[in-house]
Amino acid sequence: MVFADLMSSGxxxxxxxxxxxxxxxxxxxxxxxxxxxxxxxxxxxxxxxILGQLIALLFKSINSQNDILIDDKSTETHYLSNLMEEIKTSLK
Structure with missing residues (x-):
């Protein structure tokens, strides 16, 4: 249950x-x-x-039209926004 613990730990x-x-x-x-x-x-x-930044992502299929909702958390805002942009670009 590492993921659940990490997501709720703060x-x-x-x-x-x-x-x-x-x-x-x-x-x-x-x-x-x-x-x-x-x-x-x-x-x-x-x-x-490799720099020790933690990240957790939760991908959810949210309706019958194949929309995907991605919730994310990390210890670094800049890293997180870059990662989300990469994900958005790669899944288009």
Whole structure:
């Protein structure tokens, strides 16, 4: 339960959210590339960068049109915004 503990601990102080409307790829195809844990229509990812920055992502399939909602938390705002932009670009 490392992911749940990390998400609720307050250690990750920066947060943002990204919604990708009607992605060209279905939810399962996307999370098969990146997921750590999948439960129903959500997948979570936890990582630590080589610089020691912690990041946690939660990918959720939110409706029948394949919209994806990505919640993220990290210890670094700048790193998090760059990562979300990379994800947004790669999933278009």
């Amino acid at each position: 250690t990750l102080t920066c947060q943002s959210q990204l919604r990708i409307p009607s992605s060209n790829q279905d939810f399962l195809s996307i999370i098969n590339k990146i997921f750590v844990e999948k439960i129903n229509s959500a997948a979570s990812l936890y990582a630590e960068t």
